[in-house]
Amino acid sequence: MVMPGMVYLSQPTEYGTLYSRDELTAISHAAHAHDMTLFVDGARLAYALASPENDVTLEDLARLCNVFYIGGTKCGALLGEAVVVPDPQTIPHFFTQIKQHGALLAKGRVLGVQFEALFENGLYGRIGRNAVRFAGEITDALLQRGAELSVTSPTNQVFANVPDALLDRLNERVDYGFWEKTDENHTAIRFATSWATRREEVDALLSLIQELDFRG
DSSP: OOOEEEEEEEESTTTTOOHHHHHEEEEEEEEHHOOOOOEEETTTHHHHHHHHOOOOOOHHHHHHSSSEEOOGGTTSSSSSSSEEEESSSTTTTTHHHHTTTTTTOOOOOOHHHHHHHTTTGGGGTTTTHHHHHHHHHHHOOOOOOOOOEEESSSSSSEEEEGGGGGGHHHHOOOEEEEEEEEEEEEEEEEOOOOOOOHHHHHHHHHHHHHOOOOOO
16 A cells, blocks of 8 residues: 555635644644654635634644645735745755756746735735635525535635525626535535625625525
């Protein structure tokens, strides 16, 4: 069998859920006890940090993980992610290997100035707040109209189990992501907010939700 060499997590997960500090600590200890490294994918990390239910800080990630990255592309940056290796000896010759594979930007200022701006005055920790708040409003509106959640997410993603009869109405006025068929008459769909989501866009979706009955 293939020998496992690394534990790979996402914070938040693909379902918008969060690992708590206690959970992350337990996973870190278990991985290191078996001589495995812990990697955390932070593509949506700003939305985790902005969630009221989150208790994991950047300092916690640096203490518990061997490598993690701070998402940029999905969190307001033009491009790129910031890879963090708290102990450089974890990956000896890391930059040399990047250059050997042709992946080292000769002029990295465009990448650097983005994260410099995102880290000023706690911006990165705040940039996802509106997205999380808007997702909460969408969740509340769906529940009030009788919808069931296929996943309860405390971040910027909303997963609703919707009667198939409503999909055409939704398709006419809103973009959403197909997630999975839950039975012959229902489909789980995903609404995702972001740092760029505007108040008027959320209000339009809330207005549409009020017109529909999700109890079918």
